[in-house]
Amino acid sequence: MALIDFQGVCVDFPIFNSTGRSLKKRLMQVATGGQLSADAAGVVVIRALDKLDFQMRDGDRVALLGHNGAGKTTLLRVLGGVYAPTSGSALVQGNLGSLIDISLGIDPEASGLENIYIRGRLLGLSAADIKEKTPEIVEYSGLGDFIEMPVRTYSTGMHMRLAFTISTALRPEILLMDEWLSVGDEGFKHKAEARMKEVVQSTSILVLATHSRELAMSICNRALWLEQGKIKMDATPQEVCDAYFGPTD
Numbered sequence: 003m004a005l006i007d008f009q010g011v012c013v014d015f016p017i018f019n020s021t022g023r024s025l026k027k028r029l030m031q032v033a034t035g036g037q038l039s040a041d042a043a044g045v046v047v048i049r050a051l052d053k054l055d056f057q058m059r060d061g062d063r064v065a066l067l068g069h070n071g072a073g074k075t076t077l078l079r080v081l082g083g084v085y086a087p088t089s090g091s092a093l094v095q096g097n098l099g100s101l102i103d104i105s106l107g108i109d110p111e112a113s114g115l116e117n118i119y120i121r122g123r124l125l126g127l128s129a130a131d132i133k134e135k136t137p138e139i140v141e142y143s144g145l146g147d148f149i150e151m152p153v154r155t156y157s158t159g160m161h162m163r164l165a166f167t168i169s170t171a172l173r174p175e176i177l178l179m180d181e182w183l184s185v186g187d188e189g190f191k192h193k194a195e196a197r198m199k200e201v202v203q204s205t206s207i208l209v210l211a212t213h214s215r216e217l218a219m220s221i222c223n224r225a226l227w228l229e230q231g232k233i234k235m236d237a238t239p240q241e242v243c244d245a246y247f248g249p250t251d
């Protein structure tokens with residue numbers, strides 16, 4: 003059983019090379035992002051997440067909505083273990099996968115095959131798991147003999163095919179996504195779409211940060227609206243989208 007339990011989670015970023023005065027001025031101009039304050043020593047602090055309390059359970063397909071700087075990426079990073087909360091507790095129970103930064107760890111000097119191994123290990127697969135999955139990844143990527151060539155000889159699209167196919171070979175219990183992944187030329191895009199749906203369906207909890215009403219409505223069964231690091235609304239995608247984007251006719 004997968005479970006996410008956040009209690010009073012705050013994430014603060016102290017900004018050491020900035021004066022409180024100049025940053026405050028900028029905030030007044032743009033009126034977006036996290037909350038700004040200065041600590042006793044005059045160091046500016048951006049509060050990206052502010053006392054978040056929520057649970058996510060098996061079956062939850064959660065859309066994270068919110069304006070630029072609302073805290074969506076920061077929340078995904080806390081879920082992924084990249085950031086620890088400054089205060090509060092963030093429990094993430096279950097095996098975790100991420101379709102964010104799918105090219106991370108791909109070595110341009112190594113061949114496609116070697117990269118399947120390297121990236122597979124980074125994603126937490128054992129050597130035996132990788133060996134078992136490799137033929138399917140090679141076949142699916144459609145790279146043919148290029149799989150033996152160094153990745154620096156690939157076009158951008160070929161690189162993305164490889165990165166996408168490796169990252170979607172896993173079936174994690176908790177899946178984190180930042181917008182929908184769409185890669186490759188028209189033919190591959192079609193295949194990739196079907197594979198994405200398969201991965202999403204097989205995961206227990208999906209957390210998808212998005213600016214798209216259509217995506218939130220078609221993929222998710224719950225939506226969290228973040229504003230200045232706080233939860234403004236936690237309800238069905240229909241209710242949150244109507245409040246956030248405005249009602250449809």
Ligand SMILES: Nc1ncnc2c1ncn2[C@@H]1O[C@H](COP(=O)(O)OP(=O)(O)OP(=O)(O)O)[C@@H](O)[C@H]1O
Pocket residue numbers: 015034035036037048049050068069070071072073074075076077
């Ligand atoms: N590494 C960082 N250092 C300092 N401040 C940061 C850092 N990362 C994020 N922030 C701040 O935290 C707040 C939330 O940013 P975050 O990237 O989580 O927003 P977002 O909702 O993902 O925005 P967008 O839709 O623009 O991607 C913003 O005010 C941002 O300035």
